[in-house]
Amino acid sequence: MYLSGSSCLHVAEHFGITGNAVSYHLKKFGVPIRSAAEDSAARWLDPEFRANQIAKRTGKPSGALGKNWKIGRRVYKPSLRGSGNPNWKGGTTSLGFTVRSLPEYAVWRMSIFKRDQYTCVLCGAKNRKGQKYVFDADHIRPLAKLFEDHGITTVDEAICCAALWDTNNGRCLCRACHKKTETWGPNTKPRKPRVTSSEPVESTRRKAPRRSRKTAA
Ligand SMILES: [Zn+2]
Numbered sequence: 345m346y347l348s349g350s351s352c353l354h355v356a357e358h359f360g361i362t363g364n365a366v367s368y369h370l371k372k373f374g375v376p377i378r379s380a381a382e383d384s385a386a387r388w389l390d391p392e393f394r395a396n397q398i399a400k401r402t403g404k405p406s407g408a409l410g411k412n413w414k415i416g417r418r419v420y421k422p423s424l425r426g427s428g429n430p431n432w433k434g435g436t437t438s439l440g441f442t443v444r445s446l447p448e449y450a451v452w453r454m455s456i457f458k459r460d461q462y463t464c465v466l467c468g469a470k471n472r473k474g475q476k477y478v479f480d481a482d483h484i485r486p487l488a489k490l491f492e493d494h495g496i497t498t499v500d501e502a503i504c505c506a507a508l509w510d511t512n513n514g515r516c517l518c519r520a521c522h523k524k525t526e527t528w529g530p531n532t533k534p535r536k537p538r539v540t541s542s543e544p545v546e547s548t549r550r551k552a553p554r555r556s557r558k559t560a561a
Contacts, residue, residue: 439491439496439497439498439499439502440487440488440491442499442502443487443499443502443508444487446499446502446503448503448509452481452509452511452514453481453514455511456481456511456514456515456516457479457481457516459511459516460515460516461516462479462516463516464477464479464516464517464518464521465515465516465517466517466518466521467518467520467521469518469520469521477518477519477520478518478519479516479517479518479519480516480517480518480519480522481514481515481516481517482514482515482516482517482522482525482527483513483514483527484513484514484515484527485513486527486532487508490505490507490508490513493507494507494508496508
């Protein structure tokens with residue numbers, strides 16, 4: 345029955361057993377199993393099945409709808425990654441950002457935390473019960489300066505540069521101490537003069553413009 349073109353499931357229905365049982369026995373007696381594609385092809389040879397399928401699909405949208413086909417060959421849409429994307433700004437991810445997301449960087453950072461035992465080397469802050477600190481691995485010689493020193497312009501060069509991964513250039517600082525360092529990122533940028541709270545606020549102004557966090561940091 346199977347050999348004449350019926351599928352495992354059809355045979356199974358006929359005998360009131362499962363399709364798996366049929367395929368198991370077929371394998372056991374060494375009958376070659378047809379693949380799903382072969383099965384489907386065999387079914388389409390049956391004129392009744394063919395007429396049925398065509399009747400079923402008449403008036404329905406084509407299966408190729410929404411697909412971008414050209415005769416004889418599939419047309420692939422251009423990649424939307426990288427420069428293919430209309431929002432591509434020309435690769436603006438900075439080298440510092442890329443280096444900081446390297447696995448090597450995570451290792452460097454962890455080794456500094458472990459060496460300094462998660463203690464701030466300046467104020468001695470340490471996580472205790474009720475006292476929680478955020479610790480940073482501070483570059484004594486800033487990363488950007490190291491790039492300049494060694495003329496690093498690519499990620500590969502950064503990985504190969506041993507000075508970048510020298511743990512002697514790192515120290516564990518609590519966030520508060522880190523912010524006080526001259527090399528804390530925002531401290532290196534020129535800062536707008538800040539209005540101190542002791543000065544009287546102009547009452548004529550209806551609403552003081554709120555300083556956004558980005559410009560303040
Ligand atoms: Zn500290």
